Amino acid sequence: MLKGLPIGISDFKTVIENNYYYIDKTLFIEEICKNTGKTLLFTRPRRFGKTLNMSTLKYFFDIENAVKNKKLFNNLYIGTSDYVKEQGKYPVIFISFKDIKKQSWSDCYKGIRNLISDLFDEHKYLREKLDERNRNKFDKIWFNNDDGDYEGALRNLCKYLFEYYNQKVVILFDEYDTPIVSAYEHNYYDNGINFFKNLYSAVMKDNEYLQIGVMTGILRIAKEGIFSGLNNLTVYTILDEKYSEYFGLTEKEVTEVLDYYGLKYKISDIKLWYDGYKFGNSDIYNPWSILSYIEKKEIDTYWVGTSDNYLINELLENSSINLFDEMKEIFKGKLIEKTLDLNSNLKNLGNPQEIWQLMLYSGYLTVDEKISARTYNLKLPNQEIKSFFYETFIDKFLGNVSSFKKMISNLLKCNVEEFEKGLQEILLMYMSFYDTDRAEEKFYHNLMLGMAISLDENFNVSSNKESGYGRPDMVIEPVSKHNTGYIFEFKVAKAEKEMYLKAQEGLQQIENKKYDVDLKRKGISKVLILGIAFCGKKVKVEYKFI
Numbered sequence: 418m419l420k421g422l423p424i425g426i427s428d429f430k431t432v433i434e435n436n437y438y439y440i441d442k443t444l445f446i447e448e449i450c451k452n453t454g455k456t457l458l459f460t461r462p463r464r465f466g467k468t469l470n471m472s473t474l475k476y477f478f479d480i481e482n483a484v485k486n487k488k489l490f491n492n493l494y495i496g497t498s499d500y501v502k503e504q505g506k507y508p509v510i511f512i513s514f515k516d517i518k519k520q521s522w523s524d525c526y527k528g529i530r531n532l533i534s535d536l537f538d539e540h541k542y543l544r545e546k547l548d549e550r551n552r553n554k555f556d557k558i559w560f561n562n563d564d565g566d567y568e569g570a571l572r573n574l575c576k577y578l579f580e581y582y583n584q585k586v587v588i589l590f591d592e593y594d595t596p597i598v599s600a601y602e603h604n605y606y607d608n609g610i611n612f613f614k615n616l617y618s619a620v621m622k623d624n625e626y627l628q629i630g631v632m633t634g635i636l637r638i639a640k641e642g643i644f645s646g647l648n649n650l651t652v653y654t655i656l657d658e659k660y661s662e663y664f665g666l667t668e669k670e671v672t673e674v675l676d677y678y679g680l681k682y683k684i685s686d687i688k689l690w691y692d693g694y695k696f697g698n699s700d701i702y703n704p705w706s707i708l709s710y711i712e713k714k715e716i717d718t719y720w721v722g723t724s725d726n727y728l729i730n731e732l733l734e735n736s737s738i739n740l741f742d743e744m745k746e747i748f749k750g751k752l753i754e755k756t757l758d759l760n761s762n763l764k765n766l767g768n769p770q771e772i773w774q775l776m777l778y779s780g781y782l783t784v785d786e787k788i789s790a791r792t793y794n795l796k797l798p799n800q801e802i803k804s805f806f807y808e809t810f811i812d813k814f815l816g817n818v819s820s821f822k823k824m825i826s827n828l829l830k831c832n833v834e835e836f837e838k839g840l841q842e843i844l845l846m847y848m849s850f851y852d853t854d855r856a857e858e859k860f861y862h863n864l865m866l867g868m869a870i871s872l873d874e875n876f877n878v879s880s881n882k883e884s885g886y887g888r889p890d891m892v893i894e895p896v897s898k899h900n901t902g903y904i905f906e907f908k909v910a911k912a913e914k915e916m917y918l919k920a921q922e923g924l925q926q927i928e929n930k931k932y933d934v935d936l937k938r939k940g941i942s943k944v945l946i947l948g949i950a951f952c953g954k955k956v957k958v959e960y961k962f963i
Contacts, residue, residue, distance in 0.1 A: 419678060424708050427468035429476050433489045438677065440670050440704075443495035445470055445663040446477050449631065450500040454651040456621045456630040458593075460637050461655060461664040461696075462780025464705035464723055467633040468513065470663060471591045474631060478587045479509040507628050508578040510571060512536060513591035522605035525596055526567075526612070533570050534561040543577045551577070568615040575626040585628035588620060594634035597643060601763040602727055613643050621647055636778050639760040654759070655778065656793075661697030666704045668692070678711050690716055693798030695784045703780075706801060720780075721805035728763075729781060732772040740772065742866070742880055748803065749874065752785050752794040759791065781805070825868060831901060831945055837958040844954045858909055861951045865891055865905060875900070885931030892932070898940040903947065904932050910952040920959035923948025933963055 423437040432439050449457070461467055476486045477495065483505025490496040490504065512532055519525040537559040544552055544559075554573060557565035566573070575586045593613075600609030621630050637654055644650055653660045666674075671692075675681045687702075687710060694701040709719035743753050755773045765771055773795065776782045783798040797803050824839030866880055875896050881888045893903040906923035910916045927933070927946045936944050943962065950957045 422708050422712050424705075424712060427472055429469060429472040430486075430489060432469070438674065439493075440666065440674065441493050442466070442470060442663050443473065443477075443490065443493045444498075445660070446474060446495045446503075447498050447500045448660060448663075449474065449629070450503050452629075452651075454629075455627065455649040456632070456647065456651065458632045458634070458637070458650060458652045459660065459664065460634055460652070460778055462778070463635060464703070464720055465664045465701075465780070466704055467664060468515070468591050471511065471513075471589050471631065471633055474587070475509050475511045475589055477504050478507045480505055480507055480582055480584060481509075507584050507587045508582050510536060510574060510578070510586060510588040511591070512571075512589070514595045515592040517596040518599040519596075520603045522600070522608040525600065525605065525609065529596070529612070530561055530565075530567055533567055534558055536574065537570070540574065540578065543574075543581050546581055547577065568612065569619045571616065572619040572624060572626075575620065575624060579626040586626055587628050588630045590630070590632040592634055593632045593643075594636045594638055597638060597763065598636070598728060602731075606763060610642050614645050617644060618646050622649070636761040636775070637759060639762040642762060655694075655696045656759070656784065656787075658697035658699075661699040661701075665694060665696065665701035666707055668700055668702070671702045671707055674707070674711065680711060680714070686716060690800045691720075693783060693802075694780070703799075703801070718801050718804050718808075720801060728775055729779065732775065744806070745866075745878055747782075747795070747797055748806070750796070752796050754788060754792060754794050756792045825872070828868075828903070829901075833945075833947070833958060833960045837956065840949075840958070841956050844951075844956055858907070861907055861909065862890060865907060865949070884935040885933070887926075887930040887932065889927065889930075889932040892936070894936060894939070895941065898942070900941075900943075902933075902936040902941040902944045904936070904944060905947050905949060906932075908948065908950045910950050910957075913952050913955055916950040916952050916955065916957040917959070919950035920948040920957045923950065924959050924961060928963065 420436055420438040423432045423439070426432055426437065431437075459467065459470075476489055479486060487504055490501070495501055495504075514529075514532070517525060517528045517532075519528055537555060541559065544555055547555055551573075554566065555577065556562075558567065558570045558573075571588065575588065578584075578586050597606070597609050597613065600606045621627070637652055638644065655661075671687065672681065672684065675684060675687070687707065691703045691706040691710065692700065694703065703720050705723065706719040710716065747753055753773075755770070757774045757777070758770060759774065761771065761774060761778065773782070777784070777795060780798070781802055782795045785794040785796045787793055797806075820839060820842060824836055824843070827833075827835040827839060862880075866878075872878060872893065877894045877896065879892045879894070880890065882892065884892070889904050890907045891903075891905040893905075895902055904927050906926050908919035908923050910919040924946060925948075927948070933944045933946070945960060945962055948959045950959075
């Protein structure tokens with residue numbers, strides 16, 4: 418009988434004791450033991466095995482139940498390593514912030530207090546060896562009192578554990594950045610940053626009771642924010658070679674698991690859809706999608722549905738025209754060269770550079786090659802991510818996929834009346850009003866540029882590219898000169914009664930400034946020009962062939 422698949426199971430002990438299929442990553446433990454750093458941060462996309470690795474560290478190092486836990490590693494690499502002597506040697510504090518996604522700071526703080534209070538309850542046996550003063554401190558946290566020192570609680574717990582076991586403490590923080598992203602989303606960012614800056618500084622900086630601290634997350638939050646003052650922090654991101662093969666699956670590991678489940682013949686499909694990540698110099702597959710595929714035995718977008726993608730959507734909604742031009746190139750399989758800051762400061766999400774590093778760290782883009790110290794060529798990793806951008810972008814910003822495809826089809830058939838109806842339907846159902854003319858213009862322009870994402874290799878789309886005596890808002894140029902070319906000019910009307918005149922004004926501008934010169938010069942004789950006027954959620958399209 419084949420072993421079960423540990424989909425959604427991130428507790429190492431559960432995986433081993435229930436004989437789930439386990440891909441041995443315990444060389445990671447040896448590498449942690451060898452590392453001379455005091456505090457390590459690993460950033461990887463979600464569902465790439467961070468929590469399972471942290472759970473593995475917990476069961477390996479934990480001094481409690483050391484004898485029982487040793488059996489978990491008997492048939493794994495670390496069980497034969499010289500570093501097995503480190504097993505069961507240290508008290509461990511393990512805390513995961515994965516569920517701290519709250520709409521207010523008070524709820525967030527309450528959730529953090531509950532987590533820390535539960536940790537103290539787990540170690541309540543420590544009270545018997547504490548003096549009265551420290552027992553009083555302990556009890557305030559244990560009973561979740563308002564006057565407890567929660568920022569310093571984990572530092573104190575390290576001290577109590579050290580004094581009890583006479584061994585330094587291993588502390589593990591899983592998904593450290595989840596509360597910070599939630600704080601940004603719900604407008605209590607400063608509260609979150611200030612609290613965690615104090616908590617991490619207390620427990621990680623100059624802590625004589627700390628053996629090693631290991632943290633995982635998706636983003637590398639800027640040091641001047643949450644890690645201010647932590648000069649002993651070593652960060653390993655997807656750009657670093659060291660530890661690159663311990664999160665996600667290597668091709669060898671994927672081949673072995675497919676062979677075990679009799680699916681090795683599907684490797685080419687799986688490679689197209691779920692491979693393509695480059696961590697350091699390692700080629701990595703998405704583990705969540707691989708296991709989900711093996712279970713269901715059909716290609717689908719498994720990984721992208723495991724998150725609300727809030728930050729990605731936030732950035733797309735407020736992005737510039739240039740972003741759409743660059744995303745269009747990426748959709749065609751081209752590379753985008755970007756210089757990255759490497760840190761993420763959520764306060765700077767308006768910075769165009771921020772979206773690229775956010776998409777990279779979050780797993781929506783990957784590195785093709787390193788150009789220089791901080792400059793990389795980026796690309797879409799695989800078909801699953803391409804499908805996500807296509808369908809999610811269209812669903813969120815342009816209406817449902819079927820109605821959108823119908824609208825595009827009508828445009829390419831030059832059935833402008835039906836194209837206008839489809840565009841009007843999308844505006845009515847999905848779009849929000851914008852307060853200022855400037856926001857409206859950017860919004861409508863981005864909306865129309867978003868259509869370009871769905872156009873295949875038979876068309877080239879440009880925006881504000883010089884032609885004739887000016888720069889048309891958008892041009893759709895067919896690769897074949899026998900097909901129709903399209904020139905768009907967008908206008909925003911202040912009142913519905915002005916929409917017809919504004920649309921006509923757009924047409925007139927295209928003709929007067931001879932925007933069709935470039936297409937005609939390339940031998941494209943059939944050109945459809947469109948003046949499109951917007952007013953709130955209303956649209957008016959005027960057109961003619963020239």
